[in-house]
Amino acid sequence: MDTLKLIALDEEDLQILSAHLQDSVLKIADIDYLPGESRLVLAVNRFVWELAADGKRHRSFERRRTALHFARVKSLKATGIDRRFKDDVLSLLVIRFIVGDAPSGVIELTFAANRALRLEVEAIEAQLTDLGPAWETDFKPEHEA
Incomplete structure (x- = not known):
């Protein structure tokens, strides 16, 4: 399968990124905030939903190493994430945009176990590569309906 490259410039685009990144896992050490460059970069192990969602039963599934990049980040706040515990694993559930003074707002990355990152952004500008x-992987993430 070809590698995935997506750009998000609005809320609808961000929802598409969120769908592809659902159930991605990463270590806290894989989060790199660069305030001088107004960027946040995460290296995640993405579950390849586009293969799993084909309606066919599979013996195994796939994960890929993926970079998630946010530009135009004015500030970053974390809930339940302590940088001292670099090997703690986070499981991404959803990415949401909360509109502020458009086009600015907050991009919220919600992880399992009540953990989150909140990025105050000038505008949505994100990239998945x-x-x-x-x-x-033999494991396919399952969620309650």
């Missing part, structure tokens, strides 16, 4: 080959 798969970085390399996929690897197999």
Whole structure:
């Protein structure tokens, strides 16, 4: 399968990124906030939903190493995330945009176990880029309806 490259410039685009990134896992050490450059970069292991959602039963699924980049970040706040525990694993549930004084607002990354990142942004400008080959996983994330 080809690598995925997506850009989000509005709320609808961001929802598409969120769908592709649902159930991504990362370590706290994989979060890099660069305030001088107004950027936040995360390196995640993305579950490849576009293969799993084809309606066919699979023996195995895939994950890919993926970079998630946010530009125009004015500030970053964390809930339940302590940078001292770099090996703690986070599981991404959803990415949302909360409109402020448009086009600015807050991008919220919600993780399992009541953890979150809140990015105050000038505008939505995000990019998802798969970085390399996929690897197999037997586990498909399941959610209650």
